[in-house]
Amino acid sequence: MSATTLTPTAAAQPRLRLGLWLETLAAWTLALAWAAPLLYALWAAIHPTGYATRFELFAPLTLDNFTAAWNAAPFPRYMLNSVLLVTFVTGCQFVLGTLAAFVFARSSSRWAGVLFAIVLVQLMIMPDMLIVENYRTMRALGLVDTVVGIGLPYVASAFGIFLLRQTFKQVPKELEDAARIEGCGTFGILWKVYVPLARPTYLAYGLTSVSYHWNNFLWPLVITNTVETRPLTVGLAVFASTDQGIDWAIISAATLLTSAPLLLAFLLFQRQFVQSFMRAGIR
Incomplete structure (x- = not known):
């Protein structure tokens, strides 16, 4: 045997x-x-312009391309606009997504399931299909060429609601009952029980949301007209298109300046990012 x-x-x-x-x-x-x-991009950025399209083992190194890119366009303003945009959008998505997910996770009403299905329909609609209607809405509200106008159509996220709902559904009902015995109300239970247990999910979704809106290009290009409101992606495209000729070394340096914050954030939180999606099983 x-x-x-x-x-x-x-x-x-x-x-x-x-x-x-x-x-x-x-x-x-x-x-x-x-x-x-x-x-x-890294090779082209740390070598002189002539070495951007040819590779030599002992090519001279330089950081002048980063300085030239930083000074050639108002990148500090672009970066500030991007930071304000992702902070505004992600903060609103956290608040609205948390409230909606809590209701959908714990409500026993059949209408909650119907409403949740309607929310999920948003996942089937490409954001680019709504650009014309969103622009008309922002123009009616007087928010064209503003950071708020860029972020307002995205303050509610069906994906964020879905992800948080799946996490909240895994929280044992006994913890909620224990919190009620201790005197917590509905918002107290949400803040002291559900939110702390969902921190990995918030981190993973936060990185996803920040990455999307940091890299979003088409909608910010449509809604903005001036340097004061352009985010990094639009600023980088304008910088590359208006430069005299194409200096790949400077453009590569500018691209690395744009993507460096996201790369650093992912490297710091990659374990939590992967684990949170693995835990968000459908139930």
Whole structure:
């Protein structure tokens, strides 16, 4: 019986090793494909202009491209606008998403399920399809060419509501009952029980939301007209299109300045980011 048990396992080991090797190879291939543009931008940014399109092992290094990019366009203003935008949008999404997710997670009414299904319909609509109507709305409200006008159409997120609802549904009902016995009201239970247990989800969704709105280009391009309100993505595109000729070294440096905050944030919180999505199972 021992031989019968061990034989299939021994026979399966080569296939398991082959599968693991193929998975590792695929992961490295995808990682290199993702990193190739970033590595090229880094190479072009830290070398003089003439070396942006040719690779030499002992090419001279320089940081002048970053200084030139920073001084060639009002990047401090662009960065401030992007920070204000993602702070405004993410903050509103956290508040509205938390309240809606709590209701959808704990309500026993059949109408809650219907309303939640209607909210999920938003996931099927591409934001770019609503650009014309959103622009008309922002113009009627007098919010064209403002940071608030860029972020207002995104303050409620169906994806954020869905993710938080799935997390809240995993919170044991006994914790809520214990909090009520201790004298907590509805908002007290939400703030002291549900929100702390959902911190990994808030972190993961916050990174997702910040990344999307930090990199969003089309809608900010449509709604903004001046330097005072343009975010980094639009400012970078204007900078690249109005520059005399195409200096790939300076453009690469400007691109790295734009993407550096997001890369740093992901590297710092990548473990929490991955774990929170793994825990948000559908129930």
